[in-house]
Amino acid sequence: QSVLTQPPSASGTPGQRVIISCSGRSSNIGNNYVYWYQQLPGTAPKLLIYKNDQRPSGVPDRFSGSKSGTSASLAISGLRSEDEADYYCASWDDSLSGPVVFGGGTKLTV
Amino acid sequence: EVQLVESGGGLVQPGGSLRLSCAASGFTFRSFEMSWVRQAPGKGLEWVAYISSGRTTMYYADSVKGRFTISRDNDNNSLYLQMNSLRAEDTAVYYCARGEWLLPPGDYWGQGTLVTVSS
Numbered sequence: 706q707s708v709l710t711q712p713p714s715a716s717g718t719p720g721q722r723v724i725i726s727c728s729g730r731s732s733n734i735g736n737n738y739v740y741w742y743q744q745l746p747g748t749a750p751k752l753l754i755y756k757n758d759q760r761p762s763g764v765p766d767r768f769s770g771s772k773s774g775t776s777a778s779l780a781i782s783g784l785r786s787e788d789e790a791d792y793y794c795a796s797w798d799d800s801l802s803g804p805v806v807f808g809g810g811t812k813l814t815v
Numbered sequence: 816e817v818q819l820v821e822s823g824g825g826l827v828q829p830g831g832s833l834r835l836s837c838a839a840s841g842f843t844f845r846s847f848e849m850s851w852v853r854q855a856p857g858k859g860l861e862w863v864a865y866i867s868s869g870r871t872t873m874y875y876a877d878s879v880k881g882r883f884t885i886s887r888d889n890d891n892n893s894l895y896l897q898m899n900s901l902r903a904e905d906t907a908v909y910y911c912a913r914g915e916w917l918l919p920p921g922d923y924w925g926q927g928t929l930v931t932v933s934s
Contacts, residue, residue, distance in 0.1 A: 707859065738918060738919075740918075740919040740920075740921075742860070744860075749910055749924045749925065749926055749927055750852075750860060750910070750912075750924055751924070752920075752921055752922045752924075755918075755921060755922070756918075761922050791859075793859065793860050795860075795862070795919040795920070796919060797917055797918055797919060803862065803874065803875070803876045803877055804865065804874045804917070805850065805862035805865060805874075805919050805920070806862070807859060807860045807861065807862060808859075809859050810859040810860070
């Protein structure tokens with residue numbers, strides 16, 4: 706059971722906007738930045754969003770991140786078939802159980 | 816070009832040991848924090864260990880604490896994960912990733928190396 710809670714699956718049709726949620730608590734999302742990763746089948750994870758809402762160079766602006774309180778969201782607009790992948794959120798955690806926590810992942814079907 | 820290349824994975828018996836390596840190139844390795852993250856077959860990502868750029872701070876997941884040791888050689892641009900007392904549940908692809916101080920893994924990840932613990 707993951708410390709951060711994500712829906713196991715999400716879906717949309719090409720061109721639609723999809724939002725993936727990530728829920729935590731004050732020791733992680735509430736007091737720290739949220740990161741989002743995209744993992745295409747058979748490949749290593751790729752950083753999609755860092756520090757809540759920042760996009761690394763090369764990541765399309767169709768991807769956006771936000772945070773409010775102890776929850777965060779990843780929005781994907783103008784959905785494309787190549788967006789079909791697993792998406793993970795992560796945050797630093799101030800508790801003693803381990804400083805980096807991941808969500809369980811959301812499989813996006815387009 | 817930034818590159819992280821893991822090696823050292825393989826098949827090991829329960830209770831055995833393995834040492835993973837991650838060779839870094841294309842950036843100033845000694846300036847970045849590093850992490851190991853693993854992914855069991857068909858499962859999600861699990862953070863394993865973190866080491867600061869100057870080797871003064873290390874953190875471990877509860878699941879590996881006391882069995883795994885993260886280390887680095889800044890002169891040779893290498894990251895390591897010494898894994899002892901391996902269990903079947905340690906079977907996973909292990910990724911090294913670059914990061915920043917007190918933040919999750921960041922912008923560069925290796926391609927991963929598979930560790931299989933089985934008799």
